[in-house]
Amino acid sequence: LLQEVLESTSLPVLAAGGIASGRGLAAVLAAGAEGAFVGTALLASPETVGPAYARDKLIAAGSADTVYTDVFDKARHQPWPARWGGRALANDFTASWHGRGADEQTIADAYVGDDPDIGVVYAGEAAGLVREQRPAGDVIRDIAAQAESLLTRFR
Template sequence: MLDTWLTRELGITLPLVGAPMGGRAGGALAGEVTRAGGLGLIGAARYNTAEWLDTEARTAREVGGGLLGFGLMTWSLHDDDALLDAVLALEPRVVTLSFGDPAPFVERAHAAGALVLSQINTVDDLRVVEAAGVDAVVAQGHEAGGHTGRIGTLPLLQEILESTSLPVLAAGGIASGRGLAAVLAAGGEGAFVGTALLASPETVGPAYARGRLVDAGSTDTVYTDVFDKARHQPWPQRWGGRALTNAFTERWHGAGADEQTLADAYTADDPDTGVVYAGEAAGLVTAERPAGDVIRDIGAQADELLARFR
């Protein structure tokens, strides 16, 4: 039994959160993670419509049994916060507001009954989200898949744990019970799991993405902004995205090309150019497996490892 602030607060059995992953984590994936005992979050991307969110929320609830959560990118809400309203209308139990200052949005999320968690990448970020009134923080390390900061998960987790009285979770590179056990033994309340779920049949996204992840090893990722530029995604410069390497990153990462050149060279449906965001835990993903099995195995292995100390 892995009993933490997270499991008690949400009434779940495993201190595991299916990470919000825009374009990859919809209702089916989130629901399976929740059904397995964690909480699966739906990744709400800027291009998602209220209809899409509604459909995915229904699926997540049908599969997972009621508990619902979404992850949003805070910087994108500063221009247009309609996505937050659409999400809160669905009465989620958890909302993550990551990458930016959530101060303008936390009170609204609380009023709608949601717990607010923020993924953070530095101690300065911690101070910003503490001041905004979030309920818990997630130390997200450089090895994470998708957009992230520049400090590794383990040093960041230790620094954040030493610096706050808020509950702290970890994200980035956690793909087995060994990773979860390390986080819990360090004093964390749980872990976000992203990459480990990305070879699951319940993911959405391009057909080639799961196979490319299974074939990739832990040295086959790159932290880059070339895909944001190629896809005209206006991410603030401080956050790069970790993706699997391919012919596109070999040619363009670090080449200093302008946004239009990159956009002209980019084709989403071609695996040689299309982006597959994934983290260094890619080396631990060796088969396409149902999300529920992945989550249950991580929980059981962590429980077994931690039993050594009981």
């Protein structure tokens, strides 16, 4: 999608999705993006707002431990259009409800947001790159420094 967007406009483009390391940032910059949004890489930072269990769950997760689902939106009565879900860490709740087609109230009745095995931790497939709790500024500085190092190899 990034390539298609870059080919279709002369406006500055920011890339998003799966950018959690200097390699990811260098890749989108080399492709022509002006910058990137970083999400999952910051979720284990102390500045992040969310349930207390979320950081440890994210650090323990691998890149294949996520699922694109709408069950958490239904459980929390979020008014998103049905065609859009969210990527979250798979857990006991997704194992029980993802893809079952249950009605929203049934799903909501089964949801306990403060239970670490049921509550939502929204995170992308870059989850496997998050290995420790680190301040957001340190994460961004390290991503930028690694990207710069990689990109300057080709000058």
